[in-house]
Amino acid sequence: MAAPSNNGLLRVGNLTFVPVDPTEFFAEAAPNIETAREYDVGRPTLKTYKNCTPTSVTHWAGFEQAALQWEPTINRTHMPNWSISTYAEDEESMNLQLLDGHRQIFHFCTPFSPPGQDTPEGWVTDYVLANVRSTNTAVRPDTLFFRRTRRPDGTHSKRSLFMIELKRPAIFDEVPSDDPLHLSYYGRSATPGAFIAPEVRTRVRSVVEQAFVYLRDLGLTYGAISTYRTTFFLRRSPGNHLQISDPVFSATEGTTKPTWRRALGYALDLALSEYPFPDPDPAPAPVPAPVPDAPIPATGQGTGGPSSHDSHPSHAGPHTRSQARQGRSMGTREGLQDGEAADEADDEGYRSPELKELPASAVVVDRDALIGMGAFGPCCRGIFFGEPAALKRCDLWKTPDGARQLTAEIDAYENLEELWDVAVVRFLGGGICCGLGVVATEEARPGRLPVDHFSQFAPEDLELVRAALEKIHAKGYIHGDVDPRNIVFAYDPARGRRALFIDLSCARAAQEEERVEEMEMLDV
Structure with a gap:
């Protein structure tokens, strides 16, 4: 199956594998990637929504020590080649540069790296994709690790394992390097009496909550926020509590601090040991996190248990047409957290339209029941306020002008109410649920x-x-x-x-x- 070459390379199909000493590999600093100045100093996108906050955000204490002690679980003498360039001009090209590096590390954690292996369940292959654009979920993390099983009957299944959301370096420029990120999330500093500037806190909250929404929607326990130079690892536990590790730097080498490679390998190993993720669990819907004046939750190891997902909620009575007509709120801009400036905008001048905030319990999605792809996301069967529905959802962070498109669609359905079930499908409602845009309609058959x-x-x-x-x-x-x-x-x-x-x-x-x-x- 594998064809060795004279220089020690292995070729499996169209894949090239290079010789490796795992001990040296995981002790080395990650390769340096030069970036364009515009990429380094570019303003990060800031989009914030209500009802997408973790129940609590605390310190993942012990991550560093555990990562240092970790050893690869798979014995490899070769790994996929990293045909690295030395330059990235934007997030997309950086993602593509990192793809081979992610594959290398994943190769030491899973027995099912490409081309995969035959198992009693079928042919199993673990993949890494960059710039994800098509899954049965609305969210689009920058890097997704997932498992694909081709069953003996010819059917397929996919399961997400781990995700990474890549950000520009400027996102953390004003976060003190010695401060754990969970303190910045609450506007606090490790220095007694010091506070983080409101605009920095807003930026950190936006990034953390986006990653949290992705973890929850994918049903994941583990993930990461990364600029590549700096990476924070995430662990979500029952009840939608979130823990954040100390920063891991790509330039780190040696054995006194975990290298980027070792830390990512350890996190991927944790994710694989959780497979299959128990999903859903009866965790309560998240509530707003404490504002800066509130006490910081105690740090600690936390439970680090299985994935939690807001499914099978209790529904407070039937959904009515009058509720559907409230698909938009007519008040001031929604989605601001306490202490944030109402005129905060990203580099495109983004303003969140006045969309109704839907409770987390209102929307239950069956991601395995895909109906089709809409203009800005997948449409799946599910439940909307206790009623069977076709649910189209939109990743508002990644869809250009997504919130305005969502608003326009809700407006159109409401203005054409007399044509429901006559010329257009019956509209059940819409808005923002847990950071994702939602349009719910009846499924016509x-x-x-x-x-x-x-x-x-x-x-x-x-x-x-x-x-x-x-x-x-x-x-x-x-x-x-x-x-x-x-x-x-x-x-x-x-x-x-x-x-x-x-x-x-x-x-x-x-x-x-x-x-x-x-x-x-x-x-x-």
Whole structure:
């Protein structure tokens, strides 16, 4: 299977493996990667939302010592080659530079590194992906470690194992290097009587809460926030408590402090030992963390137990249409934490639209029941305020203009209420839940047709689509993205078969000329 070469390299398929001494490898500093000045000093994105805060944020004491004592669990003489460049100009290119390095370390932690192994459950392969864009979850961490199993019956399953969220170095520039990050999260300093500047605290909270949302939505216990030069490892425990390690530096070498390689290897080993993650558990929904004047939670090892996920909540009564109409809040900007400036914006001038904050218990997603992909994220079956729903969710941190798209879609559904279950699917509600955008609708059945073009529709179905679009146009709107994937079919004995439009993120009021042009798209 493996073909050795004269220089000691091993080739497995299209993969190249280089000789390695694990003892030396894990004692060495990580390779240096030069970065563009704009990348180093660039302003970090700041987006904050309510209801995505951990129950508590404390110190992961003992991480350093445990990482120092860790030894690889897999005996390897070769590892994947790291074809490293010495320069990265942005986060995306840095992620790609690090991908081979992440694969090297993962190779020492899992027996299922590519090409994988045959097991009684099927062919199992553990992968690392950078700049993740397609999973059954709405969140998009910069690096995702996951397991793929190809079962004997030909079906597949995927399970997330560990995630890393990469940030620009400037994100931690004003965080004192001797301060544990959990203190900065609460606006405190290790120096008695000192406090962290409000803008620094805001920045730290934004980053920590984004990573926490990713851990929770992926059902993970372990992850990391990293600039590559500095990495903080995360552990989420039942009840959605979060612990943060002391910083680990890529330039560290030797055996008195854990190197970046050793620390990541130890964290990955912990993540693999937790597999499969118990998910969900009956942990309560998170509550807002203490404000700066509140006492800091005691540091300590914590429980470090299994993953917790906000599923199977208790529902306070049925969801009504009046609740759906409250999909937006009409007050001031939502999502600010105490002590944050209301005019805080990122480098793109971001402002959070006034979206309703949904309680964590309102949305339960079955990520294995994927219906399809919407304009800004996957659509899965689930529960919305106790009612079966098709749930489209959006990673507001990673989707360009995602909050505005979400607001536009909610507005369109509300303005077209008379057409619910007539020309568009019935809208159940929407807003922000645990930092993720949510649009909930009823799932129409039989649903989509397996076609790519309107010419493949039966003539009678195409007429149903025309009739639905005419009703939308009669309200002065265009759909904005007329495509077979945005049309589902519903049937009941009383009303028969009808076409319904979904995904109204591009819908808007329009002039007669635009409505005529859109209708012509159905001419085949």
